[in-house]
Amino acid sequence: MEQRIVDAIRELEQLDEQTNAPEPLYRISADNGQFLNLLVRVSGAKRVLEIGSSSGYSGLYLGEAARANGGTVTTCELSEYKIQLAKSVYEKAGLSNTISIVEGDALETLKTLQGPWDFVFIDAWKEDYPAYLHLVWPHVKQGGVVVADDIISAGDSPGIKRYLEDVRAKADARTVTVPVDDGVEFTTKL
Numbered sequence: 001m002e003q004r005i006v007d008a009i010r011e012l013e014q015l016d017e018q019t020n021a022p023e024p025l026y027r028i029s030a031d032n033g034q035f036l037n038l039l040v041r042v043s044g045a046k047r048v049l050e051i052g053s054s055s056g057y058s059g060l061y062l063g064e065a066a067r068a069n070g071g072t073v074t075t076c077e078l079s080e081y082k083i084q085l086a087k088s089v090y091e092k093a094g095l096s097n098t099i100s101i102v103e104g105d106a107l108e109t110l111k112t113l114q115g116p117w118d119f120v121f122i123d124a125w126k127e128d129y130p131a132y133l134h135l136v137w138p139h140v141k142q143g144g145v146v147v148a149d150d151i152i153s154a155g156d157s158p159g160i161k162r163y164l165e166d167v168r169a170k171a172d173a174r175t176v177t178v179p180v181d182d183g184v185e186f187t188t189k190l
């Protein structure tokens, strides 16, 4: 990975350790980041959507891979603090031409975004996961991928339970839980 992307990743890891940050970052782990980066690379995804940018940490892994594929990342966030933080992080990493932030409530902004999506990463509040699946699935291309985070760590939450029921009930999906870090649900559209 390019040094300035590695530096941006390290900077956010250090910020995450500070107890006086204005808002918790709730970032994925470095292992999960590497996993997402590899998934985007091997799938050749060019149109990547992320729901829940936070500080931009996961976006760095997604953006590096999407750019290698000649693609872009669209990422949704509603916290003003995190939007500004992510923007500066993408800039420092040299990824601001690759990653664009859609500001506002993703439950609304997603209705305005054009698919098709090759790759979708869902990592916002867990109770909204079923709604996100409902909103994005029609816009996921055939052979496209949806990855949802915290499937094991938040497995008791009603949102995650419902998400798993819904995704497993889809006739046009194949899906599996992968125990990387907090656990991700990896789904492809048939």
Ligand SMILES: C[S@@+](CC[C@H](N)C(=O)[O-])C[C@H]1O[C@@H](n2cnc3c(N)ncnc32)[C@H](O)[C@@H]1O
Binding pocket: 025, 026, 027, 028, 051, 052, 053, 054, 055, 056, 057, 058, 059, 076, 077, 078, 079, 082, 104, 105, 106, 107, 123, 124, 125, 128
């Ligand atoms: C778990 S954090 C995302 C972490 C990020 N993917 C990472 O690993 O760096 C969830 C983020 O989703 C955002 N979020 C929650 N609900 C949202 C909504 N309805 N629209 C947009 N962003 C939302 C929160 O503000 C928070 O920053």
